[in-house]
Amino acid sequence: MFDYLIVGCGFSGAVSARLLAEEGKKVLVVDKRNHIGGNSYDYYDKKGILVHKYGPHIFHTNSKKVWEFLSRFTKWYLYQHKVLSYVDGKLVPMPINVDTVNELYGTNYTSDTIIDFFDKVRNKNIEVNNAKDMVITKVGEELYKKFFEGYTKKQWGIMPEELEKEVTARIPIRTNRDDRYFTNVYQGLPLYGYTNMFENMLEHENIHIMLNSDYRFIKNEISYKNLIYTGCADEFFDYKFGKLPYRSINFEFETLNEECYQRVGTINYPNDYDFTRITEFKHLTGQKSLSTTIVREYSSAEGEPYYPVPRKENEKLYLKYKKESEALENVYFLGRLGQYRYMNMDVVVDEAIKLVDRIKEKN
Structure with a gap:
């Protein structure tokens, strides 16, 4: 018997798992992918370049509480994105x-x-x-x-x-020469990668992890008291009110035998080509190498859901699922997909911390 079954091993799932485990709760985290870290997952490619599988993730926040929580599990490369x-x-x-x-x-x-x-x-x-x-x-x-x-x-x-x-x-217009993309107090990337940070966060005797596991196929095989769900809200309810629209991204990685491909971490292409932007990972991680890896991003309506689409009719549809979720006992929805909100990583972490605080108060 687990105290909590947590569906999804990204920031929402991992942060809430760690906080609950520290309260003495037995937690099982399941994820249908073959890795931890959700969309923040990173790995070293064949040339030894640390790349983000699901596009660039630069952590930035004004929340000291969030920064200090994550700093328990990683040192930081203090990078400011351009x-x-x-x-x-x-x-x-x-x-x-x-x-x-x-x-x-x-x-x-x-x-x-x-x-x-x-x-x-x-x-x-x-x-x-x-x-x-x-x-x-x-x-x-x-x-x-x-x-x-x-x-x-x-x-x-x-x-x-x-x-x-x-x-x-949320897009600022500057009346000075500040060319940083973000101006938050805390900015950077985990020094040894996001995956390493997640490994440290999930390293606890009360946390158990099952990868390659779809919640829908195992939910009746596992005994648990509470559920934290970070997947798509509409999928949880078998699309009973209709499908919520999401945007997906196709990533095209390329490794080049040159030290540097572009001047800065990311270049946007608003009017040319099919892709939206190109990111060169070495700018983000500070790695030195004679090779470099870049990624081009192509937005798509089909594929893995990444972004809720912010339109009034979509919000209206989501509120039907939200009302349905509030009627459930001991079931909590978290994250971009579970809450159908376009949130930065720091907000996702903060939402997870707040949820566990509410659970502690309730109990």
């Missing part, structure tokens, strides 16, 4: 900052005068109802088309005006 965007045949900083504008238009704006430029180009007179409106009110129609329209269409498979405004609300 992104360029390939626009009009030029590689320019992303998010848009003073240098982006100057390089595109051959201007000489400074941090003091760039506000005049944005005031001139942005549309202040529209009501913000969707992702397109959100960008236009910040940078205007032209920069929206150069940086956001094509990228968003590729990533989500629909036009920005069909997406909720929150999709682009």
Whole structure:
């Protein structure tokens, strides 16, 4: 008899498993994949380059609580991510900052005068109802088309005006020359990789792990008191209200016999090619090698679910499943898929910590 059956061995499952195990609870974690770590799983390829199987994962947070919790299981490579965007045949900083504008238009704006430029180009007179409106009110129609329209269409498979405004609300516009993609207090990657961090987190006498195990086929074979589910909410309920839409990604890895492929960790391609971006892993990990590995990302409607699609009708459908889940005894839904929310890793960790705190209070 296990106190908790946890479905999924990504951040949600692993964090809640560790915290419950430390409370003396017997925990079984099951995952249908053949590895731990969920979408954060990384491994060394044939050339010894540490790569992220499911695309680049850069950890960043303002939460000291979250950072200190994870720091129990890893040391950090203190990396600050930089992104360029390939626009009009030029590689320019992303998010848009003073240098982006100057390089595109051959201007000489400074941090003091760039506000005049944005005031001139942005549309202040529209009501913000969707992702397109959100960008236009910040940078205007032209920069929206150069940086956001094509990228968003590729990533989500629909036009920005069909997406909720929150999709682009999180993209900053800089009035200085700061070219870091994130400005959080804590930024970095686990020094020896995410997989190593997960191994340390799950190393506890009260935690048992079953890989290559689909919850649906084993749930009646295992005795447990409580369930934490981090898979797709609609799948749990056999799609009784219909399927929730997710976006997937196809990854194309390439190892090259050259020391460096591109200037920064990631380059976005909003208007050219079928892929959305190229990431070179050595920038992220700080490894030194005469070879390098890159990954191109192609968004897709089919395949492994990665992102909930933020639209009003999808949220409405999800709320039906949420109501259904709240009627269940001792069953908890966690994570991007379980909560149908587009969350960064730190928020996922925080949600898991909060859930275990609520369970402790309840008991």
